[in-house]
Amino acid sequence: MSRRYDPHAIEPKWQDAWERDSLYSVTEDATKPTYYLLEMFPYPSGDIHMGHVRNYTIGDVVARHLTMRGHQVLHPIGWDAFGLPAENAAIKSNTHPAEWTYANIETQKASFKRMGFSYDWDRTVVTCDEGYYRWGQWIFLKFWERGLVERKSSPVNWCPSCKTVLANEQVLGDGVCWRCKSAVEKRELEQWYFKITEYADELLNDLETLPGWPERVKAMQANWIGRSEGAEVDFTLCDADGEPTDTTITVFTTRPDTLFGCTFFLLAPEHPLVGELVYGTEYAAPVLKVVEAAAKETAVERAMGEREKRGAFTGRYVVNPVNGEKVPVWVADYVLMEYGTGAVMAVPCGDQRDFEFARTYGLPIPPVVLPEDDPALETLREVRDRQFDNVTWECAYDGPGIMVQSGAFTGMPTGKGGAGVQAVTRWLEDRGTGRFSINFRLRDWLISRQRYWGNPIPAVHCPACGLVPVPETELPVRLPRSVDITKGETLADHPEFYTTTCPSCSGPARRETDTMDTFTCSSWYYLRYCDARNDEAIWEFEKAAYWMPVDQYIGGIEHAILHLLYSRFFTKVFRDMGLVTFGEPFTNLLTQGMVKKDGEVMSKSKGNVVAPEDMIAEFGADALRAYVLFMAPPDKDLEWSYDGLEGMFRWLGRVWRLVAEVGKETAGGCGIAASGDPATKNLRRETHRVIGKVSDDIGRFQLNTSIAAMMELTNAAYDYRKAVRDGARDLALTREVAETLTLLLAPYVPHMAEELWSEVLGHQGSVHRQAWPAYDASAAAAEEVEMAVQVNGKVRGRITVAADLAEEAIMAAAFTAVASHLEGKEVVKAVVVAGKLVSVVVK
């Protein structure tokens, strides 16, 4: 054993030993409580960065801790290995995406082992392995059987840089691609969809069943799903002469109570009726100008939010079902085809956008809802028919109020979800011209991608039979290796791939050449870990039932919607298929903060990257692990500091020397000791206080304070050595403290703890197979406590009293301690807070 702490000597040694002994492989064991701890699996980008180090270290500490606590802990890892970066890298370096990907996986795997992570390597999944992606295709077929797959044409997001379409979730708020950040364009294309909207209600409602998720993430998902209650209202379209036709146009509104204030009607520029309405009329030119301007607009421009509204009159009218009034139909660029029906009833007095539009184009703004304190209410309260056509307001009013100029509903209180809303909806339902309705912002998930390095969609286009699923028995549809991505080829360039016969009629047919969104691969990997090597089924029901749901999931906030929403959707479908019995995959979620340098995220372009490898080379993996945990609570961002890492290494050196000295001291046995002196008592108490603190803190993910507590125990042990000279020490206690500290440290600095346990303290068997130190509350309890004495809120003295002293006696001692401050004053009140302080109020 070397005298100094030398991580470079001990870390690789133990990493090899753990691998040799398969120390972290687990199987189902009905006698133990289970715990499934999962960190989001990485994309194999090559080198690991500090974000990985932090994410996986947090998980590793918790996994190791729970194992020592007697749990059967599933702690797997794998690679989210399909995706565009592999294609881009392949083009750059003239290799094949597969080669690049598998080489990177090896590099990353080596880095993870070098960090000492306790993964069950036998369960590794790699999503681009045939044995994995075939089950992804199987899922696609099962979804299809259940009516959850659809191929349809609609306006979609197109990333010109990635040369593929994107799902709505994959376009960031400012209208750019989530991966490459280039501006996304709109294109009308036929694509494959998963009908996630069928689960919209459940995805929203079940958020309430997830108390272990951060509020922030739940709020973001709820926001994204965007449920609105309201009504559908049918407006009858008039012909060119203004006579009603058989055609109705339906709108969705959250405020049917304001229908009487509808003075114009709007269609989205992309609305299919627009061309037909203006064809061959004098209105065609100005309307088409608006349509074309909107079409040219990029998603970035659209995402800018409220801008100048543009529109044009179509020359046509619709009939308002509540009052039979004919209102003009306009095309307006602020109406979205993607939301609701692409048509809107405009109520300028109650909607700010309609208000601005009306002011721009000189359309009337009659008031239909007035706030209780509006002076105009007096004259309008009883007025059923429209008398006032134009408010003088500066902006629309959408708050609660009284309905006016609203026929039979006049005088009724109303507002969002108010009585008026319900009354008008019922009225419409009775006449068949409207109905209660719920609308979601969430759109179906566009899953097809026009790229090579992904999971092929198992479908065939047959000229006779249409779209035909590939039979289950023919899975997998293999992704051919021969595609030359460096020439920009995709599956659509490979006749040997797409030429096929129809599974239904055996006639010539064309295989689908799109691949699936990589988010489909990551939506079920956590289930596959439960039975990763199964070739007969996606997983064995009992094995998934044994481990799932994931007890603790750890990953980045960037997946607050994307991966986490998709996975929840998949799990609900699996439940409906009978593959699992639960509807939520992740019971608890921790979103870890970013690692920053100089206040900014580490990135190559900013040139502020700190390479984990360099830090390991200098201080070892253990110091790096402990450091990233110590510098901030896991969910907060942390600011990297080299000096801080050095300080961590220093502390580990101190622990090393302490345990080494104790090891030497107690090598020949602990003999008799049992001194009852205060220093010894104090150290014993401190030891148990720290056991309690570290145990609690891990449970709360306060890993930074748990390390601080271990530092305090180290300091206390050194204080004891200073206070009690060689030969006089309680060796049994000294040994107990050293062993306790080693056990507490084991999850954090697994190599050092292993070396101390076996080589320095001379135990048999891995420290990681030992039981977590037992916390003894009575041992941690102090016999005497120091209490502060406050006079009028200021600390004026201190008393040290027996912990169980009666309140009157404490009070008496306190009065004595602050006698000078009480002189000549009258005590008005005195409060004793056990173990903390005495508060005296004087006059």
Next chain:
RNA sequence: GCCCGGGUGGCGGAACAGGCAGACGCGCCGGUCUCAAAAACCGGUGGCCGCAAGGCCGUGCGGGUUCGAUUCCCGCCCCGGGCACCA
């Protein structure tokens, strides 16, 4: 505009349930050892006043509740993130 976070020493951060603000670490200052340095160790370290004992101020700002507020309530300011022409 709406919804979440957050604002505490020179820095990262503590304070679990309203109870002594600043744990722990970094940095800095002083010291021991050394020819010197590194390492290690010892002591100090919120601000102001004071030789000292001690006193006053102090958790973004302004109020409030309370014996007592970083913590609870009301009203603001600033920073970060998410969503946003969603009818």
